[in-house]
Amino acid sequence: MPEPIVQVENVSKSYYRDSLEIPVLHDISLEIPRAEFLALMGPSGSGKTTLLNLLAGIDQPTSGHLLVAGKDIASLSDGDLAKWRSENIGMVFQFYNLMPVLTAYENVELPLLLTKLSRKERRKHVETALSIVGLADRMKHYPRQLSGGQEQRVAIARAVVSDPTLVLADEPTGDLDRKSTDEIMSMLSRLNSEFGKTIIMVTHDPRAAKAAHIVRHLDKGELS
Amino acid sequence: MKLLKLVLRNSFRHRLRTSLTILGLALAVVAFGLIQTFIAAWYSQAAAAAPDRLVTRHAASIVFTLPLSYKEQLLKIDGVEQVTYGNWFGGVYVDPQNFFPQFAIDATTYFEIYPEFIVEPDQYEAFLGERRAALVGRALADRFGWKVGDMITLIGTIYPGDWDFVIRGIYTGKEEITDEGTFYFHWEYVDEAMKQQMPGRAGQIGWFVLQIDNPDRAAAISTAVDERFSNSWAETLTETEEAFTLSFIQFAAAIIAGLRVVSVLIVGVILLVLANTMVMTARERISEYAFMKTLGFRSYHLIGLILGESFFISFVGGIVGIGLLALVARLVAAALSNYLYGFAVPQSTYFHALAVAFVVGLAAAIFPIQRAIRIRIVEGLRVVD
Numbered sequence: 355m356p357e358p359i360v361q362v363e364n365v366s367k368s369y370y371r372d373s374l375e376i377p378v379l380h381d382i383s384l385e386i387p388r389a390e391f392l393a394l395m396g397p398s399g400s401g402k403t404t405l406l407n408l409l410a411g412i413d414q415p416t417s418g419h420l421l422v423a424g425k426d427i428a429s430l431s432d433g434d435l436a437k438w439r440s441e442n443i444g445m446v447f448q449f450y451n452l453m454p455v456l457t458a459y460e461n462v463e464l465p466l467l468l469t470k471l472s473r474k475e476r477r478k479h480v481e482t483a484l485s486i487v488g489l490a491d492r493m494k495h496y497p498r499q500l501s502g503g504q505e506q507r508v509a510i511a512r513a514v515v516s517d518p519t520l521v522l523a524d525e526p527t528g529d530l531d532r533k534s535t536d537e538i539m540s541m542l543s544r545l546n547s548e549f550g551k552t553i554i555m556v557t558h559d560p561r562a563a564k565a566a567h568i569v570r571h572l573d574k575g576e577l578s
Numbered sequence: 579m580k581l582l583k584l585v586l587r588n589s590f591r592h593r594l595r596t597s598l599t600i601l602g603l604a605l606a607v608v609a610f611g612l613i614q615t616f617i618a619a620w621y622s623q624a625a626a627a628a629p630d631r632l633v634t635r636h637a638a639s640i641v642f643t644l645p646l647s648y649k650e651q652l653l654k655i656d657g658v659e660q661v662t663y664g665n666w667f668g669g670v671y672v673d674p675q676n677f678f679p680q681f682a683i684d685a686t687t688y689f690e691i692y693p694e695f696i697v698e699p700d701q702y703e704a705f706l707g708e709r710r711a712a713l714v715g716r717a718l719a720d721r722f723g724w725k726v727g728d729m730i731t732l733i734g735t736i737y738p739g740d741w742d743f744v745i746r747g748i749y750t751g752k753e754e755i756t757d758e759g760t761f762y763f764h765w766e767y768v769d770e771a772m773k774q775q776m777p778g779r780a781g782q783i784g785w786f787v788l789q790i791d792n793p794d795r796a797a798a799i800s801t802a803v804d805e806r807f808s809n810s811w812a813e814t815l816t817e818t819e820e821a822f823t824l825s826f827i828q829f830a831a832a833i834i835a836g837l838r839v840v841s842v843l844i845v846g847v848i849l850l851v852l853a854n855t856m857v858m859t860a861r862e863r864i865s866e867y868a869f870m871k872t873l874g875f876r877s878y879h880l881i882g883l884i885l886g887e888s889f890f891i892s893f894v895g896g897i898v899g900i901g902l903l904a905l906v907a908r909l910v911a912a913a914l915s916n917y918l919y920g921f922a923v924p925q926s927t928y929f930h931a932l933a934v935a936f937v938v939g940l941a942a943a944i945f946p947i948q949r950a951i952r953i954r955i956v957e958g959l960r961v962v963d
């Protein structure tokens with residue numbers, strides 16, 4: 355069996371409010387092979403977003419280890435972590451998080467502004483990413499000129515434009531109707547099967563979870 | 579630099595709000611600049627003073643006169659090169675509203691000591707050659723539509739009677755700040771009338787102007803002059819021309835000080851206007867800043883974005899304000915030309931306005947920058963608008 359791309363080892367996470375401990379994740383262990391499509395399900399408040407944030411390197415575990423492509427991300431400094439994120443992580447959120455003042459093209463280009471790519475090279479990458487999500491003809495549109503489903507497709511293009519190791523999606527269809535949900539899911543499936551992207555998706559929609567190869571459940575901070 | 583586009587787009591995200599902020603800044607800059615210009619114009623009278631000129635007057639008060647006979651003794655004092663003198667006439671032209679200064683002067687020496695008044699040689703000759711001749715400033719001539727050759731009558735107040743003059747020359751100022759609003763004529767014209775009508779008031783002058791050889795010795799020469807006339811029946815007070823002029827305008831010092839305070843308060847208003855806008859943007863964009871951090875953008879990128887936006891608004895406001903100020907100042911100068919000469923925006927005021935724009939842009943960005951830097955990504959992302 356090939357080395358897993360993600361290794362979560364005995365990770366616990368608690369939040370603290372005025373010295374009051376709020377335990378969220380208890381001793382989670384999880385391995386995800388490369389090019390896998392995993393759905394993480396569970397009731398609201400069970401810690402799904404928290405786990406995804408740990409994998410994204412935007413939050414730190416209270417204890418345990420997180421290895422992504424063999425690298426212990428909890429040991430990185432803030433600066434190194436930021437650089438690591440820009441190279442390894444693509445994120446998709448429920449509410450898209452597009453910049454309203456930037457066009458679809460400019461939104462997708464945003465992560466590439468942190469790279470050394472020339473304007474021309476950036477253009478190539480952005481156009482490729484937008485054509486994968488079927489929005490090559492909407493490049494000059496602003497988010498408010500797009501439907502929710504289209505906005506989420508722009509967000510997916512932005513998540514993959516820098517060719518990340520991991521695509522993390524937090525309830526990507528949570529705000530979409532059934533038709534758009536199907537579109538988004540087929541797009542993620544395609545990214546996984548055609549482009550070999552490792553995808554971890556949080557959802558509580560069983561219909562969405564069907565697209566994944568593995569479904570894991572999180573309940574009260576315990577994985578099953 | 580790649581983020582410049584985002585800075586500009588962010589700046590105009592709320593077009594109305596940004597426009598109102600810019601307009602608010604611009605108007606405040608105009609108010610700030612007008613006050614500074616007014617103060618500068620007020621003091622420009624003193625700024626026009628030459629360092630090598632001293633003024634000698636009666637020690638008790640400028641309203642008391644000195645005997646003309648002092649002139650010969652003044653010339654003998656070491657360091658004094660030339661002496662001229664003048665008198666305040668205080669006549670009325672048609673209506674007391676038409677106020678302008680009128681000086682009875684020693685025609686042959688006065689303009690030697692005041693080279694900043696420029697008059698054409700033939701006009702000057704004509705002025706010297708005629709007892710009733712007057713030499714008037716360009717601005718004053720324009721104000722009443724006077725031309726060379728015009729007859730003018732002033733109604734005396736200090737010196738009773740109607741006084742007829744004929745304008746023989748119009749002088750212009752060498753510098754922007756040189757006064758062009760004064761009416762000069764021969765001291766002898768008044769003195770001859772006094773000899774006949776009130777001999778007690780003949781041979782009297784209001785003040786002497788001394789040209790000295792070295793401005794550095796102004797204090798020593800002043801002391802020498804005043805010592806020379808101490809214990810005589812008309813003691814003197816000698817000071818630099820600048821100090822002399824300031825003693826006239828200093829009565830307004832409290833008003834000027836008040837205006838300075840107001841101009842500082844205006845800077846405070848400018849700061850609050852922009853800070854208010856920037857704080858609103860900071861609140862609205864927290865989740866965007868958190869998201870940008872998620873992508874790998876660093877604090878310095880966010881500082882650049884916020885500072886860029888703050889500077890953009892403050893400098894556009896400052897520049898629009900400067901443009902308006904130049905325009906408004908011209909209108910004010912035209913409206914006040916009868917009362918205040920040299921009402922022109924000093925260069926330094928434009929620099930001050932830009933400096934204010936810089937400081938305000940920087941200060942208004944501090945709080946939003948703090949917020950953007952401190953926000954933890956996971957918390958910022960939970961903020962959904």
Ligand SMILES: Nc1ncnc2c1ncn2[C@@H]1O[C@H](COP(=O)(O)OP(=O)(O)O)[C@@H](O)[C@H]1O
Pocket residue numbers: 369370371376378396397398399400401402403404405957
């Ligand atoms: N910053 C925080 N401070 C305190 N409690 C938090 C914080 N973030 C999340 N939580 C709590 O952790 C639990 C798990 O949250 P989350 O991971 O968002 O759940 P899910 O995504 O499964 O709905 C919730 O009870 C939530 O209130």
Ligand SMILES: [Mg+2]
Pocket residue numbers: 402403404524
């Ligand atoms: Mg969640």
